[in-house]
Amino acid sequence: MNELLRIEGLRTVFATPSGEFAAVAGIDLAIERGRTLAIVGESGSGKSALSLSIMRLIPPPGRVASGAIMFDGQDLLQLPPAAMRALRGRRIAMIFQEPMTSLNPAHTIGAQIVEAMAAHEPHMAARDQRARAVAMLERVRLPDPARRFDDYPHQLSGGQRQRVMIAMALACKPDLLIADEPTTALDVTVQDEILGLLRELQAETGMALLLISHDLGLVAGMADKVAVMYAGRVVELAAATTLFSDAQHPYTLGLMGSAPSFTARRARLLAIEGTVPSPAAMPQGCRFHPRCALAEARCVADSPPFRDFGADHAAACWRAPLDALSLGEREAAL
Amino acid sequence: MTVPLLEVENLSRRFAIRRGLFMPRTVGHLQAVDGVSFTLARGETLGLVGESGSGKSTTARLVLRLLDASSGTIRFDGVDITTLDGASLRRFRRRMQIVFQDPFASLNPRQTVGAIVAEPLLLHRPGSAAERKERVAEILSLVGLTEAHAARYPHEFSGGQRQRIGIARALAAEPDLIVCDEPVSALDVSIQAQVLNLLGDLQKRLGISYLFITHDLAVVRHIADRVAVMRQGRIVELAETENLFTSPAEAYTRRLIEAMPTTAIGPSIRRRLNLLAAARPAQQSEAA
Numbered sequence: 001m002n003e004l005l006r007i008e009g010l011r012t013v014f015a016t017p018s019g020e021f022a023a024v025a026g027i028d029l030a031i032e033r034g035r036t037l038a039i040v041g042e043s044g045s046g047k048s049a050l051s052l053s054i055m056r057l058i059p060p061p062g063r064v065a066s067g068a069i070m071f072d073g074q075d076l077l078q079l080p081p082a083a084m085r086a087l088r089g090r091r092i093a094m095i096f097q098e099p100m101t102s103l104n105p106a107h108t109i110g111a112q113i114v115e116a117m118a119a120h121e122p123h124m125a126a127r128d129q130r131a132r133a134v135a136m137l138e139r140v141r142l143p144d145p146a147r148r149f150d151d152y153p154h155q156l157s158g159g160q161r162q163r164v165m166i167a168m169a170l171a172c173k174p175d176l177l178i179a180d181e182p183t184t185a186l187d188v189t190v191q192d193e194i195l196g197l198l199r200e201l202q203a204e205t206g207m208a209l210l211l212i213s214h215d216l217g218l219v220a221g222m223a224d225k226v227a228v229m230y231a232g233r234v235v236e237l238a239a240a241t242t243l244f245s246d247a248q249h250p251y252t253l254g255l256m257g258s259a260p261s262f263t264a265r266r267a268r269l270l271a272i273e274g275t276v277p278s279p280a281a282m283p284q285g286c287r288f289h290p291r292c293a294l295a296e297a298r299c300v301a302d303s304p305p306f307r308d309f310g311a312d313h314a315a316a317c318w319r320a321p322l323d324a325l326s327l328g329e330r331e332a333a334l
Numbered sequence: 335m336t337v338p339l340l341e342v343e344n345l346s347r348r349f350a351i352r353r354g355l356f357m358p359r360t361v362g363h364l365q366a367v368d369g370v371s372f373t374l375a376r377g378e379t380l381g382l383v384g385e386s387g388s389g390k391s392t393t394a395r396l397v398l399r400l401l402d403a404s405s406g407t408i409r410f411d412g413v414d415i416t417t418l419d420g421a422s423l424r425r426f427r428r429r430m431q432i433v434f435q436d437p438f439a440s441l442n443p444r445q446t447v448g449a450i451v452a453e454p455l456l457l458h459r460p461g462s463a464a465e466r467k468e469r470v471a472e473i474l475s476l477v478g479l480t481e482a483h484a485a486r487y488p489h490e491f492s493g494g495q496r497q498r499i500g501i502a503r504a505l506a507a508e509p510d511l512i513v514c515d516e517p518v519s520a521l522d523v524s525i526q527a528q529v530l531n532l533l534g535d536l537q538k539r540l541g542i543s544y545l546f547i548t549h550d551l552a553v554v555r556h557i558a559d560r561v562a563v564m565r566q567g568r569i570v571e572l573a574e575t576e577n578l579f580t581s582p583a584e585a586y587t588r589r590l591i592e593a594m595p596t597t598a599i600g601p602s603i604r605r606r607l608n609l610l611a612a613a614r615p616a617q618q619s620e621a622a
């Protein structure tokens with residue numbers, strides 16, 4: 001059994017004056033060692049709340065209300081804070097979209113990498129620490145790492161900072177790396193390099209990667225499995241190759257239709273109308289129904305169950321499988 | 335042949351690099367834009383792509399005369415505007431507008447949407463208050479907002495709606511050219527698609543030209559007629575969009591294209607997308 005992380009029935013809620021809202025509304029997911037699971041969805045879908053729940057870093061007034069997060073056999077939600085702190089950074093690391101928010105501007109990047117290493121290996125000699133940190137910076141291909149060791153974050157470009165943050169995250173060889181939009185703010189060639197670097201390090205160390213992104217095209221080349229999230233729920237889960245040949249959920253299809261790279265030049269994009277509902281005004285039934293072109297009465301009335309559509313493929317949609325829609329209906333639509 | 339709307343010739347801009355706190359002195363120069371030339375026809379979209387620091391935004395600011403050129407010429411509708419100032423420059427300013435990446439930062443939080451959209455009207459097409467109100471409603475409906483939105487403030491809108499407000503403000507001046515500076519980079523993919531569709535529709539209806547600046551090659555491939563690739567202040571390649579993507583001449587262009595994610599969607603997905611597109615009008619008429 002090679003499962004590293006299993007999330008069961010996770011609910012993360014935020015308390016507000018007008019009541020409690022579930023940002024993560026009952027999610028089951030699993031990641032195997034050495035594999036990549038991508039979570040895809042728009043802002044407000046709950047993907048970042050999910051990753052912060054795993055790290056137990058949900059800021060108040062938010063809290064994990066129920067569920068279990070089994071990491072290598074132990075439930076993270078039951079760990080005492082000190083044990084969780086010891087796990088964080090050492091066995092589970094996280095990198096964020098904006099490196100400036102997680103790098104300390106007042107310390108050199110070298111000192112920050114050493115600090116990350118020392119937190120978990122306190123008895124290393126200072127000289128070894130420096131050598132290992134420089135080696136780590138070399139690994140993420142920061143140019144001239146020995147000299148850069150003494151630089152401050154503001155002296156680096158955005159792509160270089162992202163590399164430093166990855167170096168920090170990987171300094172302790174985590175079993176699980178959570179990467180929340182790791183390349184969104186970066187130029188395309190830098191993005192390509194950083195993703196290549198993550199793949200390479202993963203092959204080498206066997207770490208599992210939880211990749212969070214709003215960009216389906218980007219995760220396609222990286223992920224073994226893709227979970228599409230909408231309004232706090234997983235609406236479709238499939239092997240990456242299956243998703244791009246056989247997506248069933250209209251939301252997944254809408255994301256594909258919205259992407260210019262999947263659409264003929266100058267043709268209208270199949271944009272999803274409207275926006276993600278706010279947690280305060282969650283629609284009844286299927287949460288996607290107000291934006292769904294195929295919605296019908298039962299979509300409004302009842303929440304669709306998560307059903308299998310072949311091996312390694314499940315979706316929560318009453319209308320799926322879509323190819324079974326009657327010809328008459330299709331003609332009427334056209 | 336008709337005169338292009340915009341002709342940029344050998345445009346350059348350098349910035350002095352100054353050091354020293356009390357007696358700053360110039361220690362060197364940064365050539366931000368270096369001998370850039372291109373034309374833009376009426377109703378055409380020219381994509382300007384490049385990585386950060388390539389000079390694409392500086393080029394846009396030079397074209398709009400928000401920055402002065404060090405050398406070179408900018409002709410708008412046949413008139414050299416490189417050194418115009420005062421009232422004569424203002425006449426051209428109306429005809430060139432800009433839409434920014436971060437819609438929220440570019441909207442005054444203390445003005446209602448109606449006031450934001452009416453402001454260019456006050457400057458460029460004064461009329462009675464009633465006429466202005468009617469015109470604002472017209473423009474808002476062009477970008478998919480309603481008259482009811484006019485009384486609200488920017489913070490009450492989502493990112494995509496704010497970008498629509500930014501576009502409405504640009505349209506209010508009835509421009510011939512809109513410079514779009516990363517207009518969809520900050521938006522979710524579904525909202526990005528809505529805004530790209532809107533820009534395409536507006537161009538068809540109003541014949542506006544776009545100078546479309548982006549680092550996103552998939553977006554530029556979708557929307558542009560021609561693409562200029564910038565690097566270190568120069569245009570390294572300028573070609574018809576499909577030619578550029580299928581047979582790039584420059585190694586740098588090839589490198590950019592190779593860095594794009596290459597996933598394709600299968601035939602079943604295409605069929606289902608058509609199904610969804612066909613079901614869309616029914617959904618909209620029900621909603622109306």
